[in-house]
Amino acid sequence: MREYNSRVMDSIAQRELLEFDSTLVNGDPRAVPIEEMIELHYGIILQYRNLSKKGHILGITVFEDSIIPVYDDESKRYEPIVAKAGTILVDQRLLASHCYNRLRFTLAHELAHYILHSEYYLKTQSLASKMSSHSDMKREKEADALGASILMPQGRIKVAMKRFGNQLERKELIYQMASIFNVSIQAMEIRLQRLGL
Template sequence: MNEMFYRQSALDCIANGLLKNYRNGMYLYGAPRSIPIEEIIEVEYKLTIEYVKLRKSGNVLGQTVFENCFVPVYDKENEQYTIIEVQPGTILIDEALLEEENMGRYRYTLTHELSHWILHHKIFDNSQESAAKTTTESNSKTEWQADALAASILMPKMQIKKAFFFNARIKR
């Protein structure tokens, strides 16, 4: 796999561009608010989100599918793995993240997988691979970049600064 390295400043620019183009920049320039990541994924990028049990162990929470392929998922009812066919442009999310206490992790995982789509689509296209983070792969450049872009999308620096200075004025 031929990885391309992006600096943090470039990832911040990509995130700002995404948010600037989405709804006239209201999530970048308006009042700080929660980024509607599901809507961005489904409406802006026209990707599909599907919920499955990715691994029995729970060590894979999300997976981005770049081309038509077959993906192993855990069938809890039959207590065994099965293979499902998945279309390109699908983000698979582990169904455990739908529980209320996992909402922050859910949003982050969705954004991490969108980041793979944005940054690494050309790397994984026609590679017979998918972007799925496991604990043993978590240090790769590709994963770091998806993590960093996800953070920049969900917490744009302009909005963090705005919220910080607004709260600092209130406390005076």
């Protein structure tokens, strides 16, 4: 299995962002339009469904035509749907306005699976949604790392830090940075720590 360190993840994110819209790497710091990137650049189908009864599954990346059980609120049971290869299913509860940052991170996480793990999931004929082994947990961490690198590109983070760095206290700086990139305060805090900023 290929090893991905943080430098490699930032490099992959930069390459993918440059191919989609170079201003996300070279322009003013701003939020990455992750839904547009998924649908327009990759041609991935986005569908919003209740993926589980209690909302513990946030996203599923479908690598080959599959039948996926989704939870139907009306009938109070799981119903099968057909999902085509190249589909990302996202739990529709994330469409609530208070879940916006979680939605964006889930989309980036699932896109990261598509970028990094397509070959593995096609070979094993499984979905990128459930963790059952150490290697699955490793792939989930990799998808989190690349998702963060896509939503918060290293170079744009550094540019934004230079703008605010000395003017704001740490807490306010993290809040402002999270606002610029449309991510949660927690996600920004972790990203800055991992970048040593």
